[in-house]
Amino acid sequence: MSETFYALLLRLYPARFRKEYGEEAMRVFRERLRDERGPMARFRLWFDLVGDAGLSLPREYRRVAPALAAVPASAQSGIPLFETLETELPRPGSFFFGTLMAFAAVAGLVFLLNHAGTVRQYGVRFGRYASSPYRGAIAPQGGGAGMAGNGVSAMTPGQPIVWQPPPQPGAQPLYSLDDAERRRILAAVAATLRQSYRDAEAAQRIASALARNEDDGFYDVVTDGGLFGAYVSRQMQAVSGDRGLALIYMEMPMSSAPTVGPDHWINEHFLLRVPVARAAPASPPGV
Amino acid sequence: MPKKKLDPLPSAAFQILLALAGEDLHGYAIMRQVQDQTGGRVRLGPGTLYSSIQTLLEQKLIDEVFGEDDAAGGERRRFYRMTTAGRNVACSEAERMAGLLRVARARRLFRGEHV
Numbered sequence: 001m002s003e004t005f006y007a008l009l010l011r012l013y014p015a016r017f018r019k020e021y022g023e024e025a026m027r028v029f030r031e032r033l034r035d036e037r038g039p040m041a042r043f044r045l046w047f048d049l050v051g052d053a054g055l056s057l058p059r060e061y062r063r064v065a066p067a068l069a070a071v072p073a074s075a076q077s078g079i080p081l082f083e084t085l086e087t088e089l090p091r092p093g094s095f096f097f098g099t100l101m102a103f104a105a106v107a108g109l110v111f112l113l114n115h116a117g118t119v120r121q122y123g124v125r126f127g128r129y130a131s132s133p134y135r136g137a138i139a140p141q142g143g144g145a146g147m148a149g150n151g152v153s154a155m156t157p158g159q160p161i162v163w164q165p166p167p168q169p170g171a172q173p174l175y176s177l178d179d180a181e182r183r184r185i186l187a188a189v190a191a192t193l194r195q196s197y198r199d200a201e202a203a204q205r206i207a208s209a210l211a212r213n214e215d216d217g218f219y220d221v222v223t224d225g226g227l228f229g230a231y232v233s234r235q236m237q238a239v240s241g242d243r244g245l246a247l248i249y250m251e252m253p254m255s256s257a258p259t260v261g262p263d264h265w266i267n268e269h270f271l272l273r274v275p276v277a278r279a280a281p282a283s284p285p286g287v
Numbered sequence: 288m289p290k291k292k293l294d295p296l297p298s299a300a301f302q303i304l305l306a307l308a309g310e311d312l313h314g315y316a317i318m319r320q321v322q323d324q325t326g327g328r329v330r331l332g333p334g335t336l337y338s339s340i341q342t343l344l345e346q347k348l349i350d351e352v353f354g355e356d357d358a359a360g361g362e363r364r365r366f367y368r369m370t371t372a373g374r375n376v377a378c379s380e381a382e383r384m385a386g387l388l389r390v391a392r393a394r395r396l397f398r399g400e401h402v
Contacts, residue, residue, distance in 0.1 A: 021337035021340075021341070021343070025314075025334070025337055027315070027364070028315045028333045032315070049329050049332055049333070051332065052333065053332070053334050055335060056332070056334030056335045056338045060334070061336055237306020
C-alpha cells in the first residue's frame, strides 16, 4: 500500500526525471521503509516525502530539458533545426486525460458563452433593423422609434437618427423596475401572446409560468430592465421551445407605440418579439 | 570551471559532496551519510536527493559509476563519485564557511564549549 502511494507521488514528477531516477527513488523509499519502523518513524517518513515532493517538484519542472538547452547554440548556424523533446509515445492514459481535458475546456467555453452577456444577445438579433459602430450612442429624435438599452437602434431602415453623447459613467439609470411595473409588463406580455402568438396553448402556458414566477417572487430583486427582459425571454423560450420569443428592453424610452414586424409595444421601454408564422407555400394548380 | 547554476552552492548539493568526500556511495547511502553528518537535522528526500545529484552530474562535479552493493547481497546499482572539480567546489565552499566561522568567532557569537 505504501509503495503504491509513493509510486503515485512519483508520477507527479516529469517523465524525464521518472525515467532517469524513478527506480532509484523507489528503491530508496523501500530501504527507508525497511529501516524506519514504528508509528513515529513512519509518520516522519511520510512527512519527509511529502515535504520533499513539495520542494523538488517545482525545481524539476523548471529544469530545462537538455534538448531545449542545446537549441540556441545549434541554431546559430542558420540551418533550420528540429528537435524531438520526447522520444517515447505518450501512454494511453495520457490520451484519455488529454481527451477529457479537451472536453472539459470546450464544455467550459460553451457554458461561459451561454451564461455571459445574456442581455446583449438580443442586441445582436435586433441589429437587423439598423446597425451602427456607435453602439450605445444612437438615440432617436421625434416619434416613431426607440433605442435598445444595449445600444442597437430599434428604428426601421430609412428613419433619421441623430447622435447623442453616451451616458456618463456612474449616472443614475434612466429606468428602474418596481413590483407594480413588473406586474404590468408581465400582464401586457401575457395579453399580447394570447392575442398574437401562433400557438394559443403555448401562449397560455407561458402566461401561467410568468405569473407563477412573479407570485413566487422570482423577479423581486430584479430592478434592471435589461436583466428582467433577459429573464423573461429565457423563460418564454424554455416553456415554448421557441427561441424567437424575446422581451427586448430599450433604455431610451420610446415616445410612441410602433409595431414593427414581429415586435409588439409593451410599454415605453419594452418590446415583445413574437415570431410571425410563415405563410404556407401556395399549392400548385390542380392539387 | 563550475557554471553559475551552483554558485552559490546549494546546501543539499554541498552535503552530498561532503558525503562523497570519503568514498563512493549509492543514493540511499548518501542519504544516510548526510543524516549522520548533520546529526539528523538534514534528511534528504528522494526527490531532493536525485534532483541535486542530477545537477551535480550535469555540472561534472560528480560521476556515476556502477557497482555492487554488498549490503544488499551484491545487487548492482548506481554509485556516485566526486570528481576533482567537485572536490575543488566543495573546498571553496568549506573555506567560505570557515571564513564566516572566523568572523562569527571574532564577533563572539559563540559561547561556552563551542569557542
